[in-house]
Amino acid sequence: MSEKNNTERLLKHLFDGGPWNVYEPNILNLGVGAPGTDLLESNCDNFRKATDHCLQREKTKNQSLIFQYGPTSGAYEVRHEIATYFSEMYENPVNSEDLIITTGATQGLHLVLSTLIDFQGFIFVDEFTYMIALDSMKHFTSLNIIPVKLNDDGVDLKDLEEKVSKRRFKSEKKEFWGIYYTIPTYHNPTGILFSPDICRGIVKLARKYDFLVVCDDVYTILHYDEKPTLSRLLAYDNRSDPDFVGSVISNGSFSKILGPGVRVGWLEVPARIKPILDGSGFANSGGCFNNYTAGIVRSLFELKLAQKQIDRFYEAYKERMLATTEVLRDELPQSCKLVSPTGGYFIWVRIPDHLDARKFLEYSMQEEKIFFIAGPRFSLDGESGKQFFRLSIAFYAKEKLVDGARRLCRALRNYIEKNPAGS
Structure with missing residues (x-):
């Protein structure tokens, strides 16, 4: 049945109103491909001057x-x-x-x-x-x-x-x-x-x-x-x-x-x-x-001002990427694969083929309140790539990313132990 009227929702940003709001303090959303508030705040002064x-x-x-x-x-x-x-x-x-x-x-x-x-x-x-x-x-x-x-x-x-x-x-x-x-x-x-x-x-x-x-x-x-x-x-x-x-x-x-x-x-x-x-x-x-x-x-x-702001974004992203991939290289289970990217926003993790990243996402949210995007979301059929998931380094400060990466690795180790191949 169709709705008779539109419903007004007083939303503040794209991620507002959903279950994995990046500004919700109890959830670490490692799926979002956007800069965080700490990087955006200096735009207020810069854009005022430029305007x-x-x-x-x-x-x-x-x-x-x-x-x-x-x-x-x-x-x-x-x-x-x-x-x-x-x-x-x-x-x-x-x-x-x-x-x-x-x-x-x-x-x-x-x-x-x-x-x-x-x-x-x-x-x-x-x-x-x-x-x-x-x-x-x-x-x-x-x-x-x-x-x-x-x-x-x-x-x-x-x-x-x-x-x-x-x-x-x-x-x-x-x-x-x-x-x-x-x-x-x-x-x-x-x-x-x-x-x-x-x-x-x-x-x-x-x-x-x-x-x-x-x-x-x-x-x-x-x-x-x-x-x-x-x-x-x-x-x-x-x-x-x-x-x-x-x-x-x-x-x-x-x-x-x-x-x-x-x-x-x-x-x-x-x-x-x-x-x-x-x-x-x-x-x-x-x-x-x-x-x-x-x-x-x-x-x-x-x-x-643009050059200065872009430099700030770049240095923050570089610090966040290097710190996050270092943790993942050291603490991911051996049965998982990581190719450390040399730039950009994203890290692509492969888990054992018998597992489904969508199911692990449910476990990760339940145990650690950490969200990421499972591989099938990036495929045409919505089913391929169940053994992959994507992390983003853009939104949170280095300390939060490092802590989140460690907790995610811990959750993944536990999940693999609970779900061995052939079970």
Whole structure:
């Protein structure tokens, strides 16, 4: 039976109102992929200064056009600041003319799906991938989602080529018949950094079969070990190559490094794709998707406040990741597997195959009040990956993460003893 009226819920954040609220002191939620309050608090002062700086310029020099429909790609000055900063961080050029301002990576993905791919086409995804991206894809009910095997160094190229080659067709309606969606740098949920050989192989296949590669690059600058030679897969799609056509989109966001509520991201796209996205109904209807806040972010960079805040996030994440993985390496049961990530947000743990991480989650909540996300949530069928679970290091301070990791390992040891193989 349908409800007759909507019910108002006075919620304060995305995680409010659910059973595993990250602000509930009695629960340690190691599933949440978001920065904690201790990191966000300095944004209040920084954004106040940037807002004053931005609006003063608007009033005196720019006719208050920040409140007008913005250019479809976003104001040049905003894109220039983003391009300048990330060119330095990637040690690889980002061109402002290739950028389109979005409200974040999920909206960027939705724009690409709704604009560039034939609705009878195919989306290839890693066998475990970002669950909200999967949710977004499933809303396009005529699209076919195909999982591809994932190895410790990235996607399995043989499996990808086999599945792509069997499904390729000539689209008469859209630019692309198929898309491969991935998170090649500090993958969500596995933490994998795709190897250079895998990245080169993906680009080679994309050119051969003319499919589009869409990369979520939201963790790319969060490297805690030696910096990758090329920080993102797009850099392997080299414009000087004789067979270059432009096959890769980099989908970026400030959600992980400034704050999710800022709602500013960007797509970095090749020249053959930019006019299609700029000409979409989404962009033409209202111009820049976030003209006002993007202007404030411009001032944040001009005042060097964004750089300072991002550095603070980075140092905190690095400390938290290194401390948490050290505990897990020392105290996880020998029958479990951990590949320590060299960057990003997430740790992917494998438990013995006869166990189910969903059942262990129930035990963990009962015994230790520790929540995580079980592997099946990241699979297309919702069942594969029962022997895995994902932890996040982003939300809590190091001390709380270390204590939680130790208690989680203790709970896992006890759970394995209570549930031996063959029982």
